[in-house]
Amino acid sequence: MYVWIWRHLPGALSWKILQVALLVAAVSALLLFVIFPWLEPKLPINKVTVNQ
């Protein structure tokens, strides 16, 4: 998958590296700000109240 992406990025090496950095940042942001906040309340790891 990663090799496939790398081969399909256009441009010279430096340009490719920049695009990879942007892709990594975009995926990280999607995980940190959308997926994890949605997922976290569903996981039984951070409950601090006694059930009322």
Added chain:
Amino acid sequence: MTIDDQEPPDDQEDGAVRTGGRHARPDSAMSRADKVRLGLRGTGQTLITLGVVVLLFVVYELWVTNIFAQEKQHKVHSALEKEWANGDDPLVVGGSLNLPGSKQGTIPTGTGIANIYIPRLGTDYHFTIVEGTNDADLEKGPGHYVHTALPGQVGNFAVAGHRVGKGEPFLNLDHLRPGDAIVIETKNTWYVYTVKGNVQTGDLNDTGTDGIPGREIVSPSDTDVISAVADHPGQTPTEKMITLTTCHPKFTATQRMILHGTLSRQVARNGSALPKELAGGTI
């Protein structure tokens, strides 16, 4: 994974197994070894990706949630300060105190009601307690269980807080010792609670004369710990208590750590003077 996932063959691999360049060969010509290699590579990449995602989740829990929570805590803190400066006390509506168990929603959930200071956890340790214990409330700061007593009232002022992430107000709650001060600041009054347990022996589990220990580890369904007389539901309260709840052990939700304290003194607020229990305190 498709055939395109393959890396271009490098020189070392290009031996007996390979018969030509990737582009020169149709998919059907993949040898058994190529397929195995492709499968292994795909599995490896997937596992590494999952590992990185899990690591990122840890970063999120321990760091990113704290950044969000600090911002929210800062907002409720300034809102409460502003309210006090305007002469309003969220705990008082229409000139009378909001009694626990009375009409619901007299204090809007998610708004600040008081500040908490715990000297044992650092001279700069302070949080604004919000009303309510829903996920959204607890992201802003420690949350007051609705319908439990308010600061200084007879009964049990019960507060929940996150242990790990989300501002982690109660991260080091296990550092508290019998007799340690838990200071609550409301608009007009400083309330100084002290952690129960045996001050002489330092035994937090000592239940003393009233049958309430300084600290206990309970199951998440044990609501008795926040009843008006902690651990003794149904009894009529005579004592002014505080109870703090958080998760235990850290990073899990298997149990709850509970701390009980009792009001030892209260002093009217006087400008910016701090109570003696806090660093630089004079009153």
